Amino acid sequence: MKKFVKITLISLGSLVGLALLVIVVALWVVFTPARLTSIVEKQLPNFVTCEASVERVELTFFSSFPRLGLQVDGVALVNAMEGAPSDTLLSLDRLHAAVDVRAFLRRDELRLSDVVLSGGTACLFTDEEGRTNYDIVKPAAEEPAPVPEEGGFALSHIDLNALTVENLDILYVDRGAGMDARLPGISLTLQATMDGDDMAANLSVNRFDGAFSMGAADHLSPDAQLAASVENVAFDLRGTLRGEVASVEDFQLDGSNLTVAYGGETYLSGAPISINVVAEADLASQKANIRTAELRLHSLPLSVDGTVSNDSLRNGIDTDLHYRLADWPVEKLLSLVPPAFAGMLEGIEASGLLSSEGTVKGLYAAATAATVTTGNDAAATTAAIASMPTVDANVTLRGGNVRYPAMLPWPLTGVEADLDILTDLTDEGSKATVNSIEAHTPRSSVKARGTVSSLLSDPRAILSADLRADLADAKPFLPTNLKAAGRVSGRVNADARMSQLTNMRLDRMRLSGSLLASNLDATYDTIAVKTPSARVDFSLPNSSPTIPAATFASLTLTADKFAAQMGADAYATLDGTRLELETSNVMDTERTPAVRCDFAFANLAARMDDMSVAAVRPSGTVSMEPGRRGATQRLRVAYNGGAINGKMAATGSAVDQEGSANDIAAALEKLNIDATVVYDPAKEELWRKFIPRGKFAMEGFTATVPSLDYPVEVPTLAMDFTPRTFNIDRARVKLDESDFSLDGTVHNIVQYFRGDSILRAEFNFDSPVTNVSQLLALTSGIGGEEPEKPVATNGTSPACDTIAAAKPAPGTTVAKPETPKAPAPDEFSGPWMVPQGIDLVLNANIGKALWEGEPLFSNVNGEIWIRDGAVSITPQLTFDSPVTHGVVQLLYRTPDRNNLFAGVSIHLSDIEMQELISLVPDLDKTVPMLRSFSGKGEFHAAAEGYMDSTYRYKMSTMRAAASIAGTDLALKDEEMLRQIAFLLKYKDEGAIRVDSMRAELTVFRNEVDVYPFLMKVDRYGVVIGGRHNLDMSFDYNISLVESPLPFRVAVDVKGTPDDPKFKVFSKSRYPDFYRPRYEGVVESREMELRNIIRGSLISTQPTPAQAPQPSPAQQAPQPSTQQAPQPSPAQQAPQPSPPQR
C-alpha cells in the first residue's frame, strides 16, 4: 500500500512537474509578453475600427492560479472626432482578467474572475448628427461571424466572478442632446453570471462624485439649463436577466448628496438622497414594473410603485404609477426653496405635515407632428399632439401653522387641508376638489370646501366657506378711519375665477352667503352703527330681481336692534329691522343704476341736531331704476307706517323730553305713500325733469309750531297725483277754531307748467267753523312771485295801459312804486297776494265764519273763485249774521303789491243802521249822517277801488254807489240835529221819528254826493241833499218842503262836524222836489240820477244764475306805475258799452 501510494505520489508529482514545466515554457518561452503583445496588436484591427494599441500583454498563471490570467497594460483606443473633448476613447493603465481554463475546456464555460480595469479614462462622445466615437466594433457583416465547428468553441455559461473597476474617469458628451456627464474616479465591483440568455449580476459602486449637465454647448458649462452633481455616490445593484425579463432585485443608493441646478438656479445643494428600488422590466415589451421604489431626499420619503411601459404605437410612455409621500414637514420643504425664490417666502414661517398619495396613469408623449387629411381636400393640417398622464393625487396638510407678519397680522394655526387633485396638465383635465381646508386665527376660523377647475389657465373656484370671525382680526385690513368690533359667523359660497378676483369683476362672480353678526360695533369716520345681533343674507348675482335691471346683487339685513350715529348730534335706533336691497352693478358708470330697498322696522327713532322723529312699524320701498325711454330714471318711494312723532327745537337747543314752547312738534297716526318720479336729466324744465305719480294718505296728523298759537291738525288726508291731476280725496284740517274738510281735484298741472293752460282746480270746502283771517294769513302769496309789472293785453306794451308818468307836471307828486316786500311765511303782514296762474273754484259751505277770532258770518254758502290772480265770490255768497242776512259779491285782484283791486257788491236787508256802520266801517266816513239814525233798513252798495300795499285806498280810484232805505227810523238826540230842528221850527220835544227815508249816494274819488231825498218826519217833509268830502267837510242843503208852516224854510249846513256853519233862511235848493206838479228839469235829472244809481244796484243784486265777472277794465292786465308812453285809444283796456245816443 505504501508503495502504491509512493508510486502514485511520485507519478503525480512528475505530472505536476511536467505540467509546470510546460506552463513555464509556454509562459516564458512560447507566450512571451512580446509575442502576445504583437499578436494582440495585429488582431486588434480585426475587431475595432479605431486606432488601438496596447503596451504589453502577458499571461499570468501563478499569480492567478489556478486560473489563467491575461494582463494587458497600456490599453488605448483612439477615435478622433471633431468636437470631441478628447481623441482617446479609452485609456486603461491595466486590464486584467482570469479565466477558468478547465471550465472553459471541459464545459465550454467562460468563467472570468479577477477582471480588473485599473486606472484610465473613457471619453464617450456623440456629435450633433448622432455619430459616436464609441461605435468602434467592426460590424458583423464585414467579417462573417465564426461558425462554431462541431466540437468547437461555444459558450453556454459565462461567470464573471468579479469585475473591478478602479479609478476610471468617465466622460460622456452628447452634443445632440446637449448633455454632459462626468464620472471621475469610478470604482466598482461587478459580479455576474450568464447562463444562456439568463444573467444575474451584483453591482457595487464605490463612492464617487459625478456631474451631469444638459442644455449647454460645452459640457458642464455654467450656462447649462439643467445641471446636477452627486457627491459620495455609492450604490449596490442586484439584478437578473432572465430571457427578456430584467429584474432589479435590489438597488440601494444611500449617503449621497445631490445638487441640482436649472437655468442657472440651484434647486438642490448637497441634498442627501437615498434610493431603494425593486423592479423588473420586460425588455421585449419594454415594460417596467416598479414593485417598490423609495426615494428619500432630505429625509423626505417618497415611495412609488407601478408600471412604466413604452407605447410604440402611440410613441409615448404609458404609466400606471402609484406614489405616496407622508408627513413631509412643511418647514423642511420651505428650506428647500431655492435662494432665488426664497425672497418670495421671506418672513413666512410655516409648519405642518404634508402628505400625499395618488396615481399617475396614462400616456406620456412628447409633442409630435401629425398630418390630418379631411375628405377630398388635399390640404393637410399639422397639429401638435401631446399627452400627459393623469395625476390623481390626494394632498393633506395636518397641524399646519403659518406666521407671515407682513401679510397676516395674526398667525394661522390648526391649518388642515384635504385636497384631491386631478390633472393631466391640460386645462380641461385639471381639477382640484377641496374636501376641506381649515385655518384658525387666535379669534377666528374659516373652513371651506368645494372645487377648483381650470387649474392651468384661469382657475375657477366653487367654494363654500364656514366663517367664524372676530372683526377685531380684520382691523389691519380696514381703513384707519373704520373701526369694527364684534363677531361674524356664517357661510359664504363663492364661484369665481382668478381673473375675476384680480380685476374685481364682481359682476361676473357668484357669491352668496348668510352671515350672522353679533355685538357689532363699527365706526367709519363720524358714522357709527351698533347692533347686538344682525343677519345678512346676500347673493351675487340676484337671481330673482324685483326690478328687471337689479340683477347684480341682493342683500337682506335683519336685526332686532340697530343703532346708528352720525357725528355727535345725529343718531337713530331701529328695532325689528329688515332691509332687502337689490342693485345693479353700481360700479358700471355707463349704465343707469337700478337699486331697490325694501325696509321694515318695528320701531324707528332718530335724532339730528335739534330734530327728533319716532315711527312705529314703518315699512316701504325706495327704488331707482332705468326708465323705459332713453336715459330716464324711475324713482319710487313707498311708505306704510303707524304713528310718527317728530320734534324740532326752534331755538336750536337739544330736544328734551318735555319740550318747550319753541319746539316744532308733529305727529301722525298713520302714513301711506306710494309715489314714483320719472327723472329725465336731458330735460331742462323742472316739470319735464321730474314727472311724479302716486298716492299719499295720512291720518291723525298734528303739528305745533312756535309761530302759531294753535296746533295744526289734519285728522285725515288722502290724495293722489299724476302729471296731469292732483286729487284730494278727502282732507280734514283743524286750525285753532277752524275746522274744515277739503276735497277736489287740480287739473292741467303739466299744461300749466308747459304754459299751455292755467292750473284748474275745484275744491269743496265744508267747515263748521272757519277763521278767515287765519287762513288768509297762512295762504298769503302762495304761488305768487315777485311783484310783476303789469302786462299789456292784446300784445301791447304794459306801459300802454298806464297813464303816463313820463311828464309829471311841476308841483305834482308822482306815486313811486313801492318796493315789493314779501311777507314772512308765518305772519300776515299783507298784502295778501292772490295765487297766480290758477283757476280755482272753492265751493264753500261755512257754518260760522270768524274774523280775527270774532264771529263774522254764519251759514256762508257760495263759490269762491281764484282765477289767474283774482279772487271772486260768485255767483253769490250768502250769509247770516246776528244783525242781517246778506248777499255778497267780491272781487279781489292783486296784479302787483301796489295795486290791489277790491270790488264789492253787498246787499243787506233788515239791518240795524248802527250795525250797518259796524259791519261796513267805511260808511261812517262816506255817510256820516248814518250815525244819527237808528232803526232797521236795507242797504245796497257797490264799490271798487285800488289800494296800495298797506291797504290804503287810493282816493283817485274810489268809485261807489249806495242806496239806503228805511222806515220808522229815529234820529239821535245830537246837538247838530237839535240846531237844525230848531232852525226848521220843528218843535216836537220827543225823539225825532222818521217815517220813511230812501237815499242814494255816490262816491267818486273824495267826493260823496248825497242825492236829494225826502225824509218824512211827522208832518214835516224835508229834502236833504249835498256833498261832503272824505276830509269830513260838507255842504248840505236841507229844505223843508212840507210843514204846518205857511212858508218854506231851508238851511245850509257847511263846515265840518266839529265846526258846522248854519245859514238859516237860505235859498232852498230843492223847493220843488217830491212835488211832481212842480218838478222841473233839474229835479227830473236829479231823480233820474237817483234811479240810475238804485236801478244799477238793485239790478245787479245777484241771483244764483248770475256770476259777477270783472269788468273789462278790471280784467285788463295792470299797467306799470312807472313811466309809460301815452296810451292810444286802441291800446286802452276794453271799454264798456257806450251809452245809447
Next chain:
Amino acid sequence: MKRILLYIAAAAMASLAVTSCGLGGEDFNEEFLYSGGGEWVSTQDVGDGPQRIHDIFRADGSGTSAAEGDIPQAFTWTLEGDRLSFEHIIGMGGTVPKDYTVTTLTETSLVYRDNYGKTISCTKL
C-alpha cells in the same frame, strides 16, 4: 178872444223860455273832446294831494280816467249842450253818475264845473 189869444201867446213864449232854459246854455262841439287822442290832463286834489288826472274821451262815448301811476277806470260820457255827463262804471255793478257844466271847450282846453262850484280845468295832451 183877445184874452184867449194873449194867453196862448204867453203860453207859447213861456214854453220857449222854459225849453231854452232846459237845454242849458251854450252848445259845445263834442268832437273836441275825443279828437287828437282825446286825452286830457288836469291837476286835482282828490284826497291824496294834488295829482295829475288823465281823462281819455273816445268818440264812441267811452273813456277812462286815472291818476298818474294808477290803473285806468272806465266811464261813459255824453255832452248835451253844456252838460257833460259821466257814468263811472263799477265793475261789480252800479254806476256813479256825475254831471258837470262845461264852460270852455276848445281844441286844447276844457273847463267844467259841478253844482258845488268845483271847477276842473283840463288841457289836451
